[in-house]
Amino acid sequence: MPENPRRTLKLGAVLLGVGGPGQHHTWLDPQIPADASVDVRWYIARAQEAEAARFDHVFIVDSQYITPDSPHHYLSRLEPLTLLSAIAVHTEHIGLVATLTTSYSEPFDVARRLASLDHISGGRAGWNVVTSGDQGTAGNYSRDAHYDYATRYGRALEHVRVAQGLWDSYEPGALPRDREAGVFLDRSKLHALNHVGEHFRVAGPLNIERTPQGQPVIFQAGDSEEGRDLGAAVADAIFTHAANLEQAVAFRTELRERAAAKGRDPRHVLIVPGIHPIIGDTDEEAIARQAAVLGAKSFDKALAELGRPFGWHDFAQYDLDAPFPDVPSGESFRTQAEAVKRLAAEKGWTLRQVVEHQLAQGWSPFVGSPLTVADEIQRWFEAGGFDGINITVNSPADFARFTDQVLPILRERGVVRSEYESSTLRGNLGLPVPENRHTAALVP
Amino acid sequence: MPENPRRTLKLGAVLLGVGGPGQHHTWLDPQIPADASVDVRWYIARAQEAEAARFDHVFIVDSQYITPDSPHHYLSRLEPLTLLSAIAVHTEHIGLVATLTTSYSEPFDVARRLASLDHISGGRAGWNVVTSGDQGTAGNYSRDAHYDYATRYGRALEHVRVAQGLWDSYEPGALPRDREAGVFLDRSKLHALNHVGEHFRVAGPLNIERTPQGQPVIFQAGDSEEGRDLGAAVADAIFTHAANLEQAVAFRTELRERAAAKGRDPRHVLIVPGIHPIIGDTDEEAIARQAAVLGAKSFDKALAELGRPFGWHDFAQYDLDAPFPDVPSGESFRTQAEAVKRLAAEKGWTLRQVVEHQLAQGWSPFVGSPLTVADEIQRWFEAGGFDGINITVNSPADFARFTDQVLPILRERGVVRSEYESSTLRGNLGLPVPENRHTAALVP
Structure with missing residues (x-):
């Protein structure tokens, strides 16, 4: 990889059937199995299509509360990490991003499961950090009341920090597994965390070694003041909604400034809005x-x-x-x-x-012929509207229109790359491997 | 399947590398990758071997607390459900049993993840219900102190009951997904749980439909008074340790009586001790x-x-x-x-x-030539010492000795069956599909 590779557009896909924005009525589409939301073979095939098109990642949305009035795609679906682990062993390159709430989970369990996915996938795990929006979720988790807004975001930040601390439990080389010397563990390289905070007390260490990515990639969404602050603090990539280019540029500029103010390199905070391209042979x-x-x-x-x-x-x-x-x-x-x-x-x-x-x-800014959509994506990208896009579509045929008709134009122009550049999601997104905090401390 | 099929011995395998009893030193074995415990390909290959030998299930042990002095196979390993989901999509028949603690988890999350595995595997999920034995686990889950013994078992029973209630959220046929009529959900067949108990309050409904097995198979281990009572109350299959035939018969008799006293059919409570066969060409x-x-x-x-x-x-x-x-x-x-x-x-x-x-x-009662070991297994089985066995071995070569030399003898004698009889774990174990509580209530 050259030292300053040309910045290229990152590509994600919300897996069809799980239900992203715009996917509310997909079960009515005869192209899609009506029970796609619980059909692992359906998801594996969609992920393989995205991988064939050299997407950086697929993305699984989630929620944990339903009523009979919930949207169809909420009513019955597979849990994200169980699903992504099955996809992991039928793909080789594509990143696997799971939405997991911080509101009703424990950082030790979440850190462990994500680290397992990172090992299973050879370094392709991502965590979309969310707080639970539905108040009803409290009722499924033995709580009288949902957390208030500030508590939810305070808990989210602390949750991610604890998970990151646990992921550093084992330094690189902590498990030499030297049979001749009979040394499995280098005890000096295994660290407890002993975190004591407002929301969590977690001793550690985590019972799984350092993962291929060092740490899974952190995605985050949430447009409130608290959400932006959380993203700027911890996210490697931020999901958002972009109604027009001006809003997109303003959002990206603000988030990069917020990240810089927290001492982070803004190049390592990718802004990745969801877009819903609608492509025809002609604009009309x-x-x-x-x-x-x-x-x-x-x-x-x-x-x-x-x-x-x-x-x-x-x-x-x-x-x-x-x-x-x-x-x-x-x-x-x-x-x-x-x-x-x-x-x-x-x-x-x-x-x-x-x-x-x-x-x-609901109208998308990315509607037209393949050339029109490619031009518009390139214009937004070059104007600083985003670093990548997270595609939601309504059918495999719509996805194929994007991959077969729009992507070749962007590839020809060098806006998107032609091949994977790394074996890990972090590598493909151009993000550095976070140094383990225990070895970092040794550097003068 | 005949109405009264001949009772056959059920076969489980503790997946080598995760660390069952006797597997403490496996990392030193040159036949086994030293990092097998985080190598998904290793586990998939072992599960495929067990499937080729027509085992009913593979079994993943677990814990959530380590210190530098923990046994090697505790220090770094994959989370059971993430691992089993990856195995599910590279196998077709074998059951997949995950150890998950009730002490530091929430029933909504556990029920959902197991239901996901049951859908992903087409009806092969099992849950080994345990309480956390290590006091240190509390420190990883924001608690000052570990639960006392009675609380742990009270919580375990309630946890399983809540999960079972959540698995019945959708009656059979609750999701007609009738495109022509535009009916996705039959609202009369979706049920909230509204559980309020000593340890949990869970409203439901679960956000995943009824699974291929109706409910995942419940395994349980634990030899104390409280453990036996829990197993008799909820387990489809009970793990145990059998030092000699007399103990084994006494344990099985007692557990079946306990189950019957709770109004259960004792034929639906399988006793499955772990055994560690050691096989040579000769007994010597x-x-x-x-x-x-x-x-x-x-x-x-x-x-x-x-x-x-x-x-x-x-x-x-x-x-x-x-x-x-x-x-x-x-x-x-x-x-x-x-x-x-x-x-x-x-x-x-x-x-x-x-x-x-x-x-x-540590000495095993099942040591000898293939004929000796087959004879002894048959003797215990026919004397009522067990309904199945859960094999732990130290290497793939030891496993192959059992499958290639002992199993053919037992198969020839009709003690174990030659082919899978069902597409689900429940079916292969000869266990009935639990009727959904909401439809059961309608039966006069």
């Missing part, structure tokens, strides 16, 4: 396709979904043509609720206008 | 091989290990030839400590005699 065909997809979503469904960031408040009780009602934000997805209220107040919108805006929000 | 060669293996274990090491059930008490401080010292039992492995003290008192043994007895305890 793509626009018509998007209209068909969005047209399938009803006003009533959008009205019901509006309630989510307001604690599943029922907005159907109000006059659609009266000013947007004064409803308190919920504890979960608070940032979304506040953005809706701010917009409604600024524009003086009625409830109907807010819902219509929400419907239109 | 096998006995010599055992002496060589046990001779490698030093008196000093046995003296140190004696301390474990006494809270890692240091017995080296005492006169070896004085009567066995009066040391209180530890909180962990209390039953072991009490058995040692009882034996020492009954026999009037010195500390040296107790340690020598512990060393001799």
Whole structure:
């Protein structure tokens, strides 16, 4: 690898069937098994397709609370790490990113399972750090009440720090396994953590050795003040939503500055928004396709979904043509609720206008012919809108349109690379291996 | 399958490298990669060998606390469910049993991960329910003190009951996924649990549908009064140690009676002791091989290990030839400590005699030529000593001796079956699929 390799666009794929944004109705698609969400063979095949297209990683979303009214793709799905371990042994290069909440898990268990995936995959594990947004999750974990917002983010930061500390339990070379000398362990290179914090007390050491990546790659999403601060503190890569290029550049600039202010190298904080490309043979065909997809979503469904960031408040009780009602934000997805209220107040919108805006929000900035979509991705990338993209699509055919028609253009232009450059996810993302804290301390 | 199939011996294998009883020194064996404990390819190959020999299941042991003095095979190993998921997609028939503690886990998470493995494997998941024996585990899970014995077992029983309740969240047919009718979920067949107990409050429902086995198979080990009671209450199969046939028959008789007293069919509680067969071309060669293996274990090491059930008490401080010292039992492995003290008192043994007895305890009742070992296994099986055996060996060559030389004799005699009889672990073990509690309630 050259010392200053040309910066290339990183590529992730939200695995179809698990349910990313825009995947709510995939079970109706005859191209997709209706029970894809629990079909490991389906996921393995999708990951292999992404690997054949030289994607850096696949990504599994998650949640841990359902009601009969939950979206279809929440109702029954495989647990992310169990799923990714099965994918790991049927792929060779692609990164494997699992969403795991810090709100209802223990850092020792999470660190251990991710380290296992990193060993099993030969250095391809990633952790998408989230806090649980659904208040109902508390009820599945023996708690009377969900954590408040500040506690959730405080717990998340401490959780990641503890996991990182546990991943350093074994220095490189701590297990010589020298049969002739009869030495399995070099005791001087095994370290307890003895962490005592506000949310966790964890003695360690972790019962698994240093992994091929040194530490699994940390992904993070969350757009609130607390979420941005957490990402700037610990994330190697940050997921976000990008409605337009100006917003994307502003977000990336801010996050890089926040990371620098924390003493980090901003080149090692990749901004990777989710994008939903809609590709047709011509721009017109793509626009018509998007209209068909969005047209399938009803006003009533959008009205019901509006309630989510307001604690599943029922907005159907109000006059659609009266000013947007004064409803308190919920504890979960608070940032979304506040953005809706701010917009409604600024524009003086009625409830109907807010819902219509929400419907239109589903429209993607990446719609058109393969050339149009490739041009737009390149423009955003070169303008500093993102370091990579995380693709969500609605069908294998849509994914194939992107890999077979858009990617060759970007590859030809050198925007994306043609081959994997490393055997690890960290290597392919151009991220350094974190030095073990116990050996780092020895360096003058 | 005939209505009353002939009872056949069930076969399990402790996967070599993870470290079962007798596997402490395997890293020194040049036949075994020194880092086998984190090598997924090693485990997959071993599981495939066991599948080729028509074993019912492979079994992964576990613990979550290490010190520099821990046995080698504890120091660095893969987390059981992550490992078994990788094995699942490289095997087709063999059952996959994961040891998971109830002491430091949440039933919602455990139920979900096991259900995922059951879907991924097409109905081959098993859960070896344990309580954490090592007090130090508390320090990795933000607790000041380890649970006391009664609390550990109370928590274990409630944990399993909650997991079983969550596995019944979706009745059969709850997800019709009828595209033409547009019906994904039949809401009348999705059930919350709303469990409120002493140790857990879990609302449910679980976010994964009914699994191929209805419920993963429950294994359990633990020889104390509390352990036996837990096994009789919830286990489909019980691991144990069998020093001689009389003990084995007494244990099996007692456990079946306990299960019957709880209203269970004792035929659905399989007793499956771990056995360590040592096979030679002749009986003499096998006995010599055992002496060589046990001779490698030093008196000093046995003296140190004696301390474990006494809270890692240091017995080296005492006169070896004085009567066995009066040391209180530890909180962990209390039953072991009490058995040692009882034996020492009954026999009037010195500390040296107790340690020598512990060393001799390692001797297996299944040592000899292939014919001798096959005869002895058949004799125990037919006398009601066990329903199956869980094989631990020290090398792939030892495993091959058992599968290639002993199993054909047992197969010829009809003691073990020649082919898998079912696509699920439950089916191969001859265990019924538990009826979903919500449909069972409808039956008059």
